[in-house]
Amino acid sequence: MSKRSAAHLGGGGGGGMAPQQQQAGVPVPVMGAGGPPVMPPELADVLRAAKRSRPTDRSLPATLRKSVPESAFYYDLQLLERKLDWTIARKRAEIADSITKPARIKRTLRIFISNTCANQPFQTAGSKSQSGADGADGAGSSTAGADGAGSSAPVDAPSWTLRVQGRLLEPAYRSRANAALMTQATGSRIGAYRFSNLISSMTVEIQRDQSLHPDSSNVVEWHRPIPQSAPHASTALTIGQPGGSGGTGPGLQGAASGPSLTTEPPLLATTEPSLDGFEIRRLGSQPVKVRIVLYLAHTPEQYSLVPELADLLDIRQATRADVISALWAYIRDRRLLDEKDRRKIRCDAKLAALFKVETIAFHHVPEVVNRFLSPVHPVVLEYYVRTDKAEHKSPVAYDVEVELEDQNVRARQHEVLRKFDHSTDLSKQILDLDDEIAQAAGSLQSHSATAAFLASFARDPQVHLRTWLASQARDLDAIIGATALGGASGAGVGIGKEELRRSENFRGAWVDEAVIVHEGQRLAERLQELQRVEARAAGAPIPSAMVPGHGAAR
Numbered sequence: 001m002s003k004r005s006a007a008h009l010g011g012g013g014g015g016g017m018a019p020q021q022q023q024a025g026v027p028v029p030v031m032g033a034g035g036p037p038v039m040p041p042e043l044a045d046v047l048r049a050a051k052r053s054r055p056t057d058r059s060l061p062a063t064l065r066k067s068v069p070e071s072a073f074y075y076d077l078q079l080l081e082r083k084l085d086w087t088i089a090r091k092r093a094e095i096a097d098s099i100t101k102p103a104r105i106k107r108t109l110r111i112f113i114s115n116t117c118a119n120q121p122f123q124t125a126g127s128k129s130q131s132g133a134d135g136a137d138g139a140g141s142s143t144a145g146a147d148g149a150g151s152s153a154p155v156d157a158p159s160w161t162l163r164v165q166g167r168l169l170e171p172a173y174r175s176r177a178n179a180a181l182m183t184q185a186t187g188s189r190i191g192a193y194r195f196s197n198l199i200s201s202m203t204v205e206i207q208r209d210q211s212l213h214p215d216s217s218n219v220v221e222w223h224r225p226i227p228q229s230a231p232h233a234s235t236a237l238t239i240g241q242p243g244g245s246g247g248t249g250p251g252l253q254g255a256a257s258g259p260s261l262t263t264e265p266p267l268l269a270t271t272e273p274s275l276d277g278f279e280i281r282r283l284g285s286q287p288v289k290v291r292i293v294l295y296l297a298h299t300p301e302q303y304s305l306v307p308e309l310a311d312l313l314d315i316r317q318a319t320r321a322d323v324i325s326a327l328w329a330y331i332r333d334r335r336l337l338d339e340k341d342r343r344k345i346r347c348d349a350k351l352a353a354l355f356k357v358e359t360i361a362f363h364h365v366p367e368v369v370n371r372f373l374s375p376v377h378p379v380v381l382e383y384y385v386r387t388d389k390a391e392h393k394s395p396v397a398y399d400v401e402v403e404l405e406d407q408n409v410r411a412r413q414h415e416v417l418r419k420f421d422h423s424t425d426l427s428k429q430i431l432d433l434d435d436e437i438a439q440a441a442g443s444l445q446s447h448s449a450t451a452a453f454l455a456s457f458a459r460d461p462q463v464h465l466r467t468w469l470a471s472q473a474r475d476l477d478a479i480i481g482a483t484a485l486g487g488a489s490g491a492g493v494g495i496g497k498e499e500l501r502r503s504e505n506f507r508g509a510w511v512d513e514a515v516i517v518h519e520g521q522r523l524a525e526r527l528q529e530l531q532r533v534e535a536r537a538a539g540a541p542i543p544s545a546m547v548p549g550h551g552a553a554r
Helices: 003-009 041-052 071-100 119-133 138-151 177-190 306-312 320-333 351-356 362-370 407-420 425-458 459-478 497-501 509-538
Strands: 104-118 160-169 199-207 219-223 253-255 276-281 289-297 302-305 315-318 344-346 359-361 374-376 379-387 392-394 398-405
Touching: 071 315, 071 407, 104 379, 160 199, 160 379, 302 306, 302 320, 302 351, 306 320, 306 351, 320 362, 344 362, 359 362, 359 459, 379 398, 425 459
Parallel strands: none
Antiparallel strands: 104 160, 104 392, 104 398, 160 276, 199 219, 199 289, 253 276, 289 379, 302 315, 302 374, 344 359
């Protein structure tokens, strides 16, 4: 038998089984010689992938618009869904980016200064006269009492105590209910900002006569401890004394408002509790002037700009990143980047007078900006300690504006991000609905293809069948790996379209040989079927040669 007959039969060399009839759109596996049906690896991979994956295409066929005009609403919904998904993704990215740049709010820190006195002359005058009247019995007893008083003079010496306290005021825009909750939280010290958390250091200078008080007790300093670990229990704190740390002057004590000294962990975890104020106790009966220097805590660190740069950028105090951003906005607004080399900045008259150069490399801007930054100026307060009253309070309170992180905004941002999480029940429900829509869209596509197939057959059956057979032939050639005569790679060889159009190709001698081979295979299959029926009826084992695929037709 010639190659052409083998190609026409589609069987492998050596007398393979004849191929079965192909259904519409269903590829037929190639029958190997003497073996079970062989499926091409490409088709097997496609079938396995189809079983593993779920349908994801939710689009409707374009031909459905003509037959079902209402399908246009589905396309509108798809467009709206894409816009909504894009908006949600953009908002989520914006919120995630804003968390790295926390929102800041301005609050007012109100500072109170007062002092109390103990054992002052006006306080001890009455007690001394009473003790003198009681001891008028003899001079000996008076002398003994004087000696005793002299020995206890350090204990009963006149002294005064300076108090510096601070409290963060609530915003005026809070509602009554919210203000009540914040007041309750402040009373229980839950989530409240305390004075020691809002300042980084404090210095108190007592302006006394150095000849009478030559020691170092005239300058008292307190520095916020380096963050380490939050305390488990709060106790009274004395700065500069045994048991207290963070100060260099004796007598600076932490004062907690209220009868209880239990405090919340500070905003920055440290080994010391947060405090509402500080106390300084000194000996003396004369009024003195004190100078209180407060350095506010800024997170991130803020700096003061030199007057020239401050006038140029219209900024007096800001973080380093804000200063660089403002300078970049100035450069971009005036188009100072070099047109040829974008890495260089051409200084205008103001920048040249400030930086003393004509051009600056772009990557040198942060280094140049650092030269014009200085620490933020401290808050300086002056107070006169009066010793003629048991307790004296300053008639004025000092309000200082501070910037804090808005915890409410951060909490809302985290709540929104949590709702965006795909592990929630709502997201799972959306995924299930997407699967149902994809399955319904797949069914519609299948039904639409069937309707188009039948409509084409109803219009012109002859042309439709020719077109369909040509399509099936192309699919078969693609499956068996051959697209033209002589280009076979696999179990069979296809016939070209040009050869099928010419009738003389079917008048050769190979046609008779092909008919003989085909009839021989058909008779052999029929004979094997009869033998299997007889063997099954007799109960005898079926030989392997009689099993389909194990024997070759002869």
